[in-house]
Amino acid sequence: MIEVHDLVVDRGKRTVLPGLTCSMPSGGLTGLLGPSGSGKTTLMRAIVGVQVVKSGTVTVLGKSAGDKELRSKIGYLTQAPSVYADLTVRENARFFGSLYGLDAGKADEAVRNVGLEQQAHQLVGDLSGGQRSRASLACAIVGDPKVLILDEPTVGQDPVLRDELWHQFRALAAGGATVVVSSHVMDEANRCDRLLLIREGRLIADDTPAAVKASAGTDDLDEAFLTLIKRGESA
Numbered sequence: 001m002i003e004v005h006d007l008v009v010d011r012g013k014r015t016v017l018p019g020l021t022c023s024m025p026s027g028g029l030t031g032l033l034g035p036s037g038s039g040k041t042t043l044m045r046a047i048v049g050v051q052v053v054k055s056g057t058v059t060v061l062g063k064s065a066g067d068k069e070l071r072s073k074i075g076y077l078t079q080a081p082s083v084y085a086d087l088t089v090r091e092n093a094r095f096f097g098s099l100y101g102l103d104a105g106k107a108d109e110a111v112r113n114v115g116l117e118q119q120a121h122q123l124v125g126d127l128s129g130g131q132r133s134r135a136s137l138a139c140a141i142v143g144d145p146k147v148l149i150l151d152e153p154t155v156g157q158d159p160v161l162r163d164e165l166w167h168q169f170r171a172l173a174a175g176g177a178t179v180v181v182s183s184h185v186m187d188e189a190n191r192c193d194r195l196l197l198i199r200e201g202r203l204i205a206d207d208t209p210a211a212v213k214a215s216a217g218t219d220d221l222d223e224a225f226l227t228l229i230k231r232g233e234s235a
């Protein structure tokens with residue numbers, strides 16, 4: 001579904017991804033993990049097709065990342081909410097839905113799915129930070145994308161909402177979507193089918209959560225990542 005081959009990306013004067021190769025299977029939940037600044041957002045941007053790349057290839061649904069045909073098939077939630085502050089939650093969802101040719105009912109369903117039914121008529125500028133990022137999520141999922149790229153979608157959410165959002169991601173993956181989620185929260189990483197652990201733009205683990213834990217010799221995913229990162233450093 002998503003194939004990244006020998007991807008090199010420079011940002012500013014730094015090489016952030018020095019030749020990354022990885023893939024993400026269809027209909028699954030892939031967790032993208034790694035220390036702050038390791039290149040997760042850069043990789044997501046390359047998959048969405050908004051990142052200038054130096055060399056290598058990124059293929060999504062058989063097309064080159066950024067291909068015009070992919071625009072309606074990819075949902076992207078950026079870290080900073082990308083919604084209009086002077087529109088209500090419902091107006092935002094309906095606007096983004098209209099770009100996909102969808103009716104109002106579909107947009108209202110997306111608002112319900114992110115738990116914002118009560119705030120549907122509230123201006124996005126008047127929402128709390130966590131509510132605003134859920135409004136942004138509603139706009140990312142409204143078009144039923146085949147590929148959903150979510151950059152830290154649960155930051156600022158309480159545990160109940162986080163749990164509901166993960167059920168939502170799981171349901172989208174079960175419906176055939178390829179869902180890629182970056183996170184720093186290890187109990188969330190445990191919910192993924194696969195984990196890609198990136199350190200300084202290099203892949204240091206690509207496996208199921210159980211296999212990642214087994215290879216680090218621990219039952220604790222936090223500890224497993226620390227072990228793998230330290231192993232990578234000494235290598």
Ligand SMILES: Nc1ncnc2c1ncn2[C@@H]1O[C@H](COP(=O)(O)OP(=O)(O)OP(=O)(O)O)[C@@H](O)[C@H]1O
Pocket residue numbers: 011012013016034035036037038039040041042043
């Ligand atoms: N616009 C930019 N110009 C120059 N360097 C940048 C730019 N954006 C990011 N970088 C650098 O690229 C590197 C990777 O950043 P990226 O945002 O991909 O990391 P990340 O793993 O997503 O981090 P976090 O978990 O903190 O969100 C960092 O060293 C960062 O400082």
